[in-house]
Amino acid sequence: MLLKRTQLYLMLCLTVLILSWEGNYLVPAQAANSEVIPEESIRLRILSNSNSPIDQTLKLNVRDAVNTQVTEWVQHFDEFEEAHEYIGQNIEKLEETIASELEKVGKNISFDVGLEETSFPTKRYGNRLYPEGQYEAVKITLGDGQGDNWWCVLFPPLCFLDFSNDEGKADQAEIEAAEEEEVEVKFFVVEVITNLWGKVTS
Template identity: 35%
Template sequence: MKSAIIYVFIGLFLVVGNWESQQQHWPEEDPVPEDSLRLRIFSHDDSLLHQQIKQEVRDEVAIYSAEHMEDVPTKEEAREVFAAHLDTIEEKAEDIVHSYDPSMPVDVSLDEDVAFPTKVYGPLVYPAGDYEALVVDIGDGEGENWWCVLFPPLCLTDLGIGEEEDEEEQEDHESEEVDENEPEFTFFLAEVWEDWFSA
């Protein structure tokens, strides 16, 4: 009787220990990149309409930028890519803005010193400071602005694009791990239970 209880506690200890080790196994933190290239979009003003326009421009520019940053290894090359695509980005932004107001000006430029607050991306911390950025000015550019990190390409993370797919894959993977481990543990307890009460 006592030996059966001891076996049960040993089994529970091993399972709990294994679960805690998996919970504490986090990927190592990546170092903060020395160089980054950012995006900053200034809306015309703080009205709901112009904030909506800014959001549509934001989504379009972020998605377009991500498509061209996928295989870019350095900030210098990223800068060259954006310099080559400034006119296209401006045209895409204008198409959205002019669908609301054909007279509203849009300006897209690469600026070397643009002020930014602190930004956190998971384990990465981008401290406040002046950074090179792709700047989109809509109209007077006096409304609330939005920004993200273009290189490394993290803008889609801010927008939550792709996160749902990653979460579903993670949930499926965790479910498979539980399914694989559960029968072994259940079988072990069943054996102990049977030995305990059949003795």
């Protein structure tokens, strides 16, 4: 009788430890709902002409040039409206910057740039998930715009973050993998408890 009580006590202690571990494990998934990007923000989205090495390099060159230029513009702005108005009034300067980058690599393709509500697929950065939707952004389309895109946040400046540049396939894979991992953890906890209980009651 004493042995069974001891086993029951040990089982309860182990269960508490496992549940405590599981709770800590799931914190990153819960953190996915916290907001890092402010509701009032201006994103940057660049769609490259194609996935060829030259077009992808050009995309990154345009990203760096535009990011540097806009960061200088908005570094003294605290309000979304101020930054939005200034960027909107200087789209022609961004066009000049993009044209300069095209000229540097001898790429003769068309491009389009505008400040507008732009469709974004679901994006994950670190432990945080950003739902798909329409977001205010400087949208730059290089040539046919058929290559991988790149995005960040221009205001407030968050372009130093290495956001995913795919169109959602990798994001979905990450989400599914996280969900499967969470299910595996729960099954593991149930299995351990079931086995222990079977030993105590046998």
